[in-house]
Amino acid sequence: MRLSALPLLLAACFSIAFAKVDPEAAPQHYNYRDASKQMKRIYYGDLQETLYCGCKYMDKKHIDFSSCDFKPRYNPKRKSNKRAESIEWEHIVTAHNMGHFLPCWQEGGRKNCSANDTTFKIMEGDLHNLYPAIGEVNGDRSNFMYSQWTNDPEPMYGGCKTIVDFKLKKAQPREEARGIIARASFYMEKTYGVKLSNQDRKLFEAWDKMYPVTEKECERDRRIFKVQGDHNPFVYEKCPH
Template identity: 45%
Template sequence: MKKLLLLLSLVLSCNAPALAAPPSNFSEAKVVAKEKIYNDQANSALGELYCGCQWEWEGKSGGKLNPKACGYQPRNQNERAERTEWEHIVPAWTFGHQRQCWQKGGREFCEKDDPVFRVMEANLFNLYPAVGEVNGDRGNFSYGMVTSKKPQYGQCQTKVDFAQKVAEPRDEVKGLVARTTFYMFDRYNLNMSRQQQQLLMAWNKEHPVKPWEKLRDQRIAAIMGHNNPFVTGERVWTDGYKPVGDGVVSAIAAKPATVSQPAAATASTAGAIIASKNGNSYHLPEGCPSYSAIKEKNRVYFETEAQALAAGYKKAGNCK
């Protein structure tokens, strides 16, 4: 019966229409992830990411778990051991350090100044509920093999090597984290060490896609507008793979104004779409009353609405 219900959910997800736009920031992404992706997974057999613990939803996007019910023993953070947090499978630190904004002011500056970073931070494929203490212990460590056999969290199989700065997730999710990592590095043209590639390729092979991962992919695709191609099989990460970078959208430069044609008109004639560095809405040359209201120094230009959406902007509410 459970298999039939899972199959039915998968079929329905495949036919689900995409939402108007993906979440534009991390806070919004957490709420969407709860309501649209993991809403029925709190009591699933797979459980949260690192220890397989079940939880109860609490508040807009949080969760509360009973550590004893899954054999989890806190290492030293009892409070975080009793709640779920949203884990970035590829840490924000990892992809942030490959953005210029991080060098200027870290994560906070990136969230404010870099639309592409905001898209990456809010990417639903990269988010998963995880027990808070392990999420905190993993931090920005890369995934790797931990040689110690001494349990750190009771029956939880995930291990963290603080000296080597690596974390090894339990076997049940190694394939999922590998394919998610491939997706993020591929979509945003990130650099991955050869050692990390070799490890994740091995995990991808040893732990093939399972029904829940397919269902998760379809649910996220209905919101994001695309699948993870490493889950669907459209792409395969091999030795020497070159990232496509199809999620990196660069703002186009504004065309210089002429004496007879002011800057705003030039942009409109060129069909450019305008957004503000300080906002989260984009404006079309026609039908959007605020198209010319954004100061030139704050303008970000896009050639298509798809580019603006991919950069984390939404269509202005006053556009006709």
């Protein structure tokens, strides 16, 4: 996976918020920490729903499990499961896939890249690639690539249709998330040069066709434009204007 020269141009052109965030500031790109402060400007009303399980939530600490029949995954070695009770901002294209080949990652991993690499900061905080997820499911997905291997998934999280194969290190998202994932992945490739494998490209092209853009996805793109100042063209071009 290689980055094109485009990120360097983006790094020079985009303003990144490192100081205190003004919620009324002009559109701009943020680092991950400050991007997380913008989420309430995007995810409210009908969009206040998790990616992998479709659960409604009131805020980061209050998720309505009854709205999606979610149940935390049983693990006898785990005394408590606080991550199942909180919302986290999931990278659809993972931080590892964005940065593991960068010098900053090789010298100190994600923490080093987040602190010292301008290009990585822009990628890590890009709102088009961030989506609310239940912390447990986000953690289980880890750095695994997306896949599709069964039409009859055995539930892992109650009624949630997303499943994870820990042995093969892959995650199968529920159908409602697949088109979103495909179009976010296309955006990250086009914008930052984060290349897709041939296998992933074929899968995402299929998902893009099978699960077309919805009005919710269009509204999310419109809200991100107001905050960040750009559209995901793989969504925007399919939305009514």
